[in-house]
Amino acid sequence: MSLYLECSKCGEKLDANKTAQLCPKCAAPLLVRYDLKKIDFSPKKLANRPYNLWRYKELLPIKDDRNIVSLGEVITPLIKLDRTAKTLGFNDLYLKDEGMNPSGTFKSRGAAMGISKAKELGVKSFIMPTNGNAGASWALYGARAGIKAHIVMPKDAPEITKKECAVAGADLYLVDGLISDAGKIVAKAVKQYGIFDASTLKEPYRIEGKKTMALEILEQFDWRIPDVILYPTGGGVGLIGIYKALLELRELNIIDRLPRLVAVQAENCAPIVKAFEEKAAESVMWQNAKTIAFGITVPKALGDFLVLEALYQTNGTAKAVSDADILTYQSLLARNDGLFICPEGAAVLAAADQLLKQGWIAANDRVVLLNTGSGLKYPETVNINTPLLNKEDEIIL
């Protein structure tokens, strides 16, 4: 079989023609595997294909194009940061703007792939816990596919993500707790009703959507790898997906080395950073997690060992930044380069600047910041303080 599932821990192989969740033997996440020796994929084949993530079809798990569920995905822009780079001392700094995805975040890549595969496998409904953006994306792609969504979300998740679930017709539940609490409620419902569980990494296909971030970055750089890629890390699937894509491209002899990968977290929720500093293989549940970068408020990720492996294997690192720095760098980027990014993305810029000042990043390194979402979804990160004029007033410039 050219497409199958493989357990990320015990190596157990599973059929990809029916729905799967965790490994039935050891309860670890399953990864999608392709027979890369037989795959006929090369950058030249892309020339006349549609300009969106579906162009990488040999490395994606959808067997029949008619099952593709699309909300108009684009190749998101890789933007050179001129004024910000100059201000901070970088010479070759880029931002991959995932805010340009449908629903305004990178989560739509996972939803596009996960819902398309769910459609291919005949899934009619699903349930998932979320910090907001993943649930919004899955609800919207689910509506497009005619698949019913049940979404469980912490009450403190971004308000707009609740609205997206509601307008899409999903059944939305709010929980007085964190995503880990939402996960427990979902687990109980899955056990009781046997509904498909679309929780992070309990559903094997969203990684394949997220790995297209790396495929796009490589194609945008004409298949020359950058030196460093920084990623805001909650559940970690974005980073796991990027690392998986890089390994596949290396096996296909399209690249011959790997960029250093950096996991960025918030100081008040930094289990991966702590584990990395202790050279551990897994993380420990973080107590009293709280940060303005709500999307990365994940106290213990199911795929933590995969994230840490990606950091160790690429000579990467992990870095935590403060909420104050997140807001400072969000503003710095908007004022210098006109990009209004989400706090998770701003965390990455803050971390990059610290790593530059510490010498871990060199000024001439080609550095890619992953901005995972649009600032439009985070109005509370910006304060306005401006006088109200009457119709007859004049302004003084």
Next chain:
Amino acid sequence: MSLYLECSKCGEKLDANKTAQLCPKCAAPLLVRYDLKKIDFSPKKLANRPYNLWRYKELLPIKDDRNIVSLGEVITPLIKLDRTAKTLGFNDLYLKDEGMNPSGTFKSRGAAMGISKAKELGVKSFIMPTNGNAGASWALYGARAGIKAHIVMPKDAPEITKKECAVAGADLYLVDGLISDAGKIVAKAVKQYGIFDASTLKEPYRIEGKKTMALEILEQFDWRIPDVILYPTGGGVGLIGIYKALLELRELNIIDRLPRLVAVQAENCAPIVKAFEEKAAESVMWQNAKTIAFGITVPKALGDFLVLEALYQTNGTAKAVSDADILTYQSLLARNDGLFICPEGAAVLAAADQLLKQGWIAANDRVVLLNTGSGLKYPETVNINTPLLNKEDEIIL
């Protein structure tokens, strides 16, 4: 000269190598003109160009590519509406999703072009009135270019657009009134300080950005024109730009007929619809304008005569819809096709359905709905009513 400005009323010609506002003779808007007989533009030339609006460079006013100010514009998706079409009875219905632009609205096309040309002409600062989204886009592109923005906005404009101006470092002023009141305050400041006036149609280049919507639609349909294009109409520049692009393509013999253009307004602010029904050449200031589709709350547009000309010349029409219908069709589209659009875009779907039921649109017509922005900027259009669970609760499916 191959590029010049021409008055839309008296035909006066002006040099395009220095900044211009309205016609110095008759105070009407200026239009950008190209020597279309000498231009070497054909669809075949586009094959290997970047996949964004700058690919149409022969029909754009930027002379030196180094002046292009970009925030990562993409060719916005043209999405076939399957389930919505079936529900309403259309057989060939598409939505051009302008919510996929930087800052989430079509206004970024105008800002990208206007700011790039301002940079080319050496402008250092500008002022403009706005219903929110245009000001946000111009503030962000201004930041990217290092051009200072002064933005005057009604206090009732979408909250997120105020945040965008603020985060970009623009000087933001809120007015207790409508955009027409903001316009008066801007006019006084322009008179007093001589600052560049980037008001709609007092700045000639934003039309050139907005016309790329039509260029993209045509290319996405392989240069076959659709039967009907519906557009939400406030200031009307989107529609004026689309019409201008169509005329240019016809003069270049790339198309041989025009689609019927439809201006969509809200029942409580419908000056163009009223003028169209009276077969008038211009509109009359609408009293007590108020609609949930805030972006089209424009009681009297400077370019009304150009909008009306576009409707008359293409055998088009004008249609007003209620706020209740706007919310109904916004929800209908999200539930059926997973697209969360702005109320202005929802007005267009509502109008299309009415025109179908009235027979003005035929079921087999190829119909394009312009969704001008993302629903992410309009959280107040969706209500949520969901119980708050405790950590220990279970849900019943």
